Structure formats: structure tokens, C-alpha cells
Amino acid sequence: MKVHVTNLYGISGTAGKAQQMAADIARKDLNYHELGIYRYPMHSDTPDMLRTRLDGIIASVSPGDIVIFQLPTWNGLAFDEAFAAHLSGYRGLKKVFFIHDVPPLMDQRVWKELDQYIAFYNKADLIILPSQSMADFLRARGLSVKKTVIQRMWDEPADVDAASGPPFRRRINFAADVVRIPRPFVQNWSSETVELAVTGSQEAYQWAKGRNLHFLGWHHNGNLLTNVLRRSGGFGLLWHDDPVWMNYMKCNACCKLGTYLAAGLPVIVPDSIPEADTIRRKNLGLTVRTLDEAVDLVTHMTEEQYRRMAQDVDSFAGLIRGGYFTKKLLTDAVFQLLYD
Numbered sequence: 001m002k003v004h005v006t007n008l009y010g011i012s013g014t015a016g017k018a019q020q021m022a023a024d025i026a027r028k029d030l031n032y033h034e035l036g037i038y039r040y041p042m043h044s045d046t047p048d049m050l051r052t053r054l055d056g057i058i059a060s061v062s063p064g065d066i067v068i069f070q071l072p073t074w075n076g077l078a079f080d081e082a083f084a085a086h087l088s089g090y091r092g093l094k095k096v097f098f099i100h101d102v103p104p105l106m107d108q109r110v111w112k113e114l115d116q117y118i119a120f121y122n123k124a125d126l127i128i129l130p131s132q133s134m135a136d137f138l139r140a141r142g143l144s145v146k147k148t149v150i151q152r153m154w155d156e157p158a159d160v161d162a163a164s165g166p167p168f169r170r171r172i173n174f175a176a177d178v179v180r181i182p183r184p185f186v187q188n189w190s191s192e193t194v195e196l197a198v199t200g201s202q203e204a205y206q207w208a209k210g211r212n213l214h215f216l217g218w219h220h221n222g223n224l225l226t227n228v229l230r231r232s233g234g235f236g237l238l239w240h241d242d243p244v245w246m247n248y249m250k251c252n253a254c255c256k257l258g259t260y261l262a263a264g265l266p267v268i269v270p271d272s273i274p275e276a277d278t279i280r281r282k283n284l285g286l287t288v289r290t291l292d293e294a295v296d297l298v299t300h301m302t303e304e305q306y307r308r309m310a311q312d313v314d315s316f317a318g319l320i321r322g323g324y325f326t327k328k329l330l331t332d333a334v335f336q337l338l339y340d
Contacts, residue, residue, distance in 0.1 A: 003032045003334060004061060005068040005098075010039040014255050017222065018100055018154060019070045025155070025323040026068070026330050033060055035067070042079045050079075054086040064092040066334060068128075071099050077113070081120055096333050097124040097145075102134070105248050118142050126333055130253035131274035137251055147336045153275060154255045155323045156262035158226040165310050166264050168303045171195045171214065171234030172294070173265065175225060175256055179205070184241045185291055189213060193299045197232050199225070222259065229263035235285065235298060236260025238269040249273050262320045266309040268294045283312040 007023035008016055026032035035057050045053065061067060067087055073080055087093055099121070104114040118141055121127055126147040129135045135148055170193060178186045178198055189196045189211055197214040198205070205215065216232060219225040229236060238257055240246050250272045257275070260267045267285035269276060276287045288294045319325060 001064050001066065002060075002062065003030070003066045003068065004035050004058075005032045005330070006035045006037050006070045006073075008037050008039060008070065008073055011074060015074060015100070018255055021155065021157065021222075021323075022070060022098070022326050022330075025157070025326045029323065029327055030330055032068070032330070035060070037073050037075075037083075039074050042075050050082060051086075054083060057083070058086060061087070061090060061093070063090045065090070066094045066096060066337060068096040068098050068330065068333065069124075071097055072101060072103060077103075077116065077120060084120070084123055094125045094337050095123065096126045096128065096337070097121055098128040098329075098333075099130065099134075101252070102138075105251070106245070108244055114141065121145060126337055128329055128333060131251050133274045134251040147340070149329050149332045149336065151253050151325065151329050152278075153261075153320065153325050154253055154258035155320050155326045156222060156226060156255075156258040157323050158223045158262045158321050160227055160230050160262070160264060160321070162314070165307075165314060166230050167233035168306045168310075169195070169232075169234040170298050170301075171197050171232065172237045172268060172298065173197045173216070173229055173232050173234060173260070174237045174239070175199050175216075175229065175259060177218075183239075185239065191295045194295045195234075197234070226259060226263045229260065229265055232265075234265065236263065236265040236267045237294070238267060238273070239291065246270065246272075258320050258325075261313055261317050264310060264314045264317055266306070266313050268298075282316055283309055284316060285309065285313070 005023050005026040008019040023034050027034050037057060071080060084095060087095055102117060104110045104117060118138060122144050124145050127145045128149045128151055130151045132150055172194060174196060186198060187207055191212055195212050195214050197216050199216050200218050202215045216228055219228055238254055249270060267279060269279060269287055271287035271289055279285050280287055286294060286297050
């Protein structure tokens with residue numbers, strides 16, 4: 001028996017990075033076998049072309065194997081369904097669906113497709129979901145897969161300078177492209193006591209002149225970004241202006257949370273995200289309802305309080321830097337299939 005994991009190519013940004021990170025850990029640390037999937041316009045394939053493409057992807061798969069299918073592939077639900085159906089021809093094969101995102105929950109324009117997605121998820125032998133909140137929501141809508149693994153957090157394998165922790169600053173870091181996807185709270189930042197640090201260069205932010213903003217540069221390499229954030233100090237912010245996305249964050253696992261924690265930064269997050277209780281209980285940062293509340297807490301925080309929080313973050317971050325959340329969920333999935 002072999003265990004396989006899909007890996008998505010031909011896509012940039014967080015969606016591609018997350019799948020590639022999970023596949024790298026599975027391959028290097030657990031000796032799982034990779035099945036490469038390329039993002040492409042599926043509608044250009046005839047049925048014979050699609051069948052040939054799928055045959056090539058799963059050429060190394062044998063009866064009785066386990067396939068961990070990272071979803072979505074962003075090739076459309078029709079491709080995902082075709083891939084899963086292609087695996088069904090192997091006797092005794094077990095399918096694990098590792099759900100990164102649920103597209104209908106991210107975009108109200110495709111909300112009507114949610115039932116179709118859930119019907120597809122029900123074809124799995126086991127499903128990996130980002131949070132218990134997501135599991136509860138999908139089960140209320142018809143998810144019937146009995147075996148479930150909860151992810152909880154994203155890893156960020158990174159090497160950081162452990163000799164020096166993040167400096168105490170009244171600064172909030174926000175790692176996101178706010179030029180391509182404008183965030184009103186960034187453009188309207190008005191605090192004089194707390195500085196907002198954003199990724200990108202000052203030349204890209206002409207509207208930022210005269211505001212209490214700092215520029216971190218743009219870093220496509222995750223390890224570089226982690227170390228830039230660590231040197232920046234202060235806090236890492238997980239936030240969104242869009243109410244649809246803020247609602248989605250109540251049940252999703254966000255990669256940026258792992259990036260901030262791997263950098264050793266205490267975090268500022270909405271008090272409604274799934275891991276808010278963990279952040280409070282482990283002293284990993286601040287859970288707030290509004291950004292005004294966050295600014296007030298940072299303004300009045302002492303250096304001693306910050307140092308204690310940063311030490312607790314660095315201790316916890318060993319899990320994230322070592323890829324242990326991913327290794328655990330991938331191992332738990334195999335145990336539940338074969339042992340429980």
C-alpha cells in the first residue's frame with residue numbers, strides 16, 4: 001500500500017503555496033508519493049483528452065492505495081469530480097479529501113453551488129476540514145462522511161534567527177497585497193500612536209503619504225517574509241473589510257496566521273475565528289472585535305507584557321515551523337482509515 005497526495009502547479013499566491021507546502025511535508029517527512037495536477041482551462045479538453053490527462057496523473061496509483069486529494073484544484077468542480085471518479089476504478093482504494101477552501105463560502109455569486117460541493121465531498125472515505133466550525137456547518141447542510149480530521153492551523157516551515165526575538169514596537173504588520181486587493185482599513189489608517197506596516201514598497205502606495213505607515217517590501221519567498229516580519233516586530237494582523245470574508249474566517253484556517261506565528265509575532269485576530277480560544281489560552285496575541293480595540297490594546301501594552309507574549313509565541317511556533325500540524329493531520333487521516 002502506498003499513500004499519495006496531490007499537489008497543484010501553475011497557480012501563484014496562497015492557494016498554490018498551501019498545497020505545495022503540504023505536499024512537500026508529506027513527501028519529505030512521511031514518504032508519501034506526489035500526484036501533480038496542473039491548473040488549466042478544463043473546458044478545452046474533450047472527454048478523451050481529459051481521460052488521458054487523468055490517466056497520466058494517477059499512473060503510479062495501485063489498488064488498495066490511499067490518495068489524499070487537496071481541494072479545490074481551482075480547475076472547477078467538474079474536474080475535481082472527474083478526478084475522484086477516475087480513482088474509483090481502483091479496487092480497495094481509499095479517498096481522502098483535504099479541503100483547503102470551500103468556494104461557495106468565499107463568493108456569494110456561487111453560493112447556490114454549495115449543495116453540489118457537499119454532494120461531491122460525500123464521496124470521500126475521510127475528509128480533512130480546517131476547523132470544527134466548518135465541520136459543523138457542512139454537516140448541518142448535508143455532509144455525511146463519518147471520518148473527519150480537523151486541521152486547526154496552517155504550518156509555515158521556516159528558519160528564523162532564534163537568538164533575537166521580535167523587537168517591542170507599537171506596530172501592527174499586515175502581510176497582504178493591498179494594491180491589487182484594496183483594503184479600506186489600510187487606506188484609512190489614522191492612528192498616531194500605532195504604526196501599520198504593510199508588504200510592498202512605498203512607490204506602490206501613493207495614497208499613503210503623510211500616514212503612520214511603514215513598508216516592508218514584497219517577498220515571494222515564505223522564509224524571507226517570515227524573517228522580515230520577525231525583524232519588524234510588533235504584532236501580526238489577521239483582518240478583512242469584506243463581511244463575506246470576515247464571515248468565512250469564522251470557519252476557515254488562514255495561512256497568514258501560521259506565517260505570523262512562525263515569525264514569532266504575537267497576533268491580532270477577530271475574536272470569532274476558530275482558534276481564537278487557543279490564542280487567548282496560550283497567550284499568543286490579542287482577540288478583538290474591532291480594529292479600534294486592537295489599536296487601544298497595543299497603545300497601552302507594556303514592554304514586559306509584550307516580551308512574555310512573544311516568548312509564548314516562539315515556544316508554540318516550534319509546531320508551525322516544524323510542519324507538525326500538517327504531519328499530524330496527514331498521519332491521523334491514515335490511522336483513521338486503517339485503524340479506527
